[in-house]
Amino acid sequence: MEDSAQDFILLKKHVEQLLKIQCSNYKEDYIKRRFLSRMRSTNSSTYAEYLRYLKGHPQETEPLRNALTINVTEFFRDKEVWDEVKNVILPALFAQKKRISIWCAGSSTGEEPYTLAILLHDALVNHKDWSGVITATDIDEVVLAKAKAGVFEEKAIQKLPTVQVQRHFTKRPDGLYEVKPHLKELIRFRPHDLMSGVPPARYVDLITCRNVTIYFTEKQKDDLARMFHSALVADGYYVMGKTEYLGRQVEDLFVAKNATQKVFMKRDKAAPPKTP
Ligand SMILES: C[S@@+](CC[C@H](N)C(=O)[O-])C[C@H]1O[C@@H](n2cnc3c(N)ncnc32)[C@H](O)[C@@H]1O
Numbered sequence: 091m092e093d094s095a096q097d098f099i100l101l102k103k104h105v106e107q108l109l110k111i112q113c114s115n116y117k118e119d120y121i122k123r124r125f126l127s128r129m130r131s132t133n134s135s136t137y138a139e140y141l142r143y144l145k146g147h148p149q150e151t152e153p154l155r156n157a158l159t160i161n162v163t164e165f166f167r168d169k170e171v172w173d174e175v176k177n178v179i180l181p182a183l184f185a186q187k188k189r190i191s192i193w194c195a196g197s198s199t200g201e202e203p204y205t206l207a208i209l210l211h212d213a214l215v216n217h218k219d220w221s222g223v224i225t226a227t228d229i230d231e232v233v234l235a236k237a238k239a240g241v242f243e244e245k246a247i248q249k250l251p252t253v254q255v256q257r258h259f260t261k262r263p264d265g266l267y268e269v270k271p272h273l274k275e276l277i278r279f280r281p282h283d284l285m286s287g288v289p290p291a292r293y294v295d296l297i298t299c300r301n302v303t304i305y306f307t308e309k310q311k312d313d314l315a316r317m318f319h320s321a322l323v324a325d326g327y328y329v330m331g332k333t334e335y336l337g338r339q340v341e342d343l344f345v346a347k348n349a350t351q352k353v354f355m356k357r358d359k360a361a362p363p364k365t366p
Pocket residue numbers: 159160161162163164167195196197198199202227228229230233282283284285299300301302331
């Protein structure tokens with residue numbers, strides 16, 4: 091047996107004991123991709139090196155746990171935030187301009203960008219002179235390909251109202267549900283690493299980056315917030331995941347518009363000095 095194959099088995103056994111999860115519940119290829127993502131983040135070049143790192147750094151346990159559940163997503167995840175996008179953010183943006191640009195960062199298997207596409211489509215339907223584009227990006231090209239195909243199992247769409255399913259999905263003979271072209275046409279899927287420091291689009295009006303940074307270091311999170319700030323237009327919006335937060339170093343770059351739903355607006359001018 092190759093060394094690396096044996097090291098992979100040793101790492102998997104250790105992870106199973108540490109996290110009390112059954113790696114065999116997942117496809118081996120998936121587990122390997124998740125390990126590789128943590129190996130990159132911890133500068134470990136082999137499974138053996140990562141195993142040593144994991145044993146010596148208890149703070150790596152949670153990032154690894156999150157990495158293994160990393161692609162989890164759903165349509166209209168945290169419904170209230172999408173009500174905010176629909177009722178507040180999109181109307182505010184279209185009050186200023188007729189064409190808007192949205193960046194869905196960490197789009198996983200597509201449920202979030204298609205959620206945005208449903209809301210955008212509904213806004214465009216009654217305004218023929220309005221338009222918009224969604225750039226959906228992810229570091230993981232496997233989930234990106236799935237997202238681009240836009241084919242979902244019934245359980246993925248079962249919480250959607252029937253009228254929405256009928257309007258936006260086609261039930262295929264194999265029982266799967268495919269997103270209709272009018273939604274697919276609104277989205278450009280692109281591979282992109284959020285740690286690259288370079289945004290895939292500029293002059294963006296709305297960025298959603300939800301449930302992605304949970305295992306980033308504080309510095310990586312701050313760098314990301316600065317990159318989002320640079321990619322947004324003045325008064326552009328940034329929507330984070332419910333459990334995510336802006337670090338002290340970067341919180342002045344944004345104004346909280348809805349703190350509960352983690353909706354922020356780019357602060358364009360220098361922030362006023364903080365009162366003690
Ligand atoms: C838990 S999913 C979140 C999906 C969706 N945003 C949501 O909230 O339902 C996190 C996604 O972030 C992606 N991701 C993780 N690190 C990334 C990075 N450095 N650059 C781009 N995407 C990344 C993962 O591949 C995964 O698809």
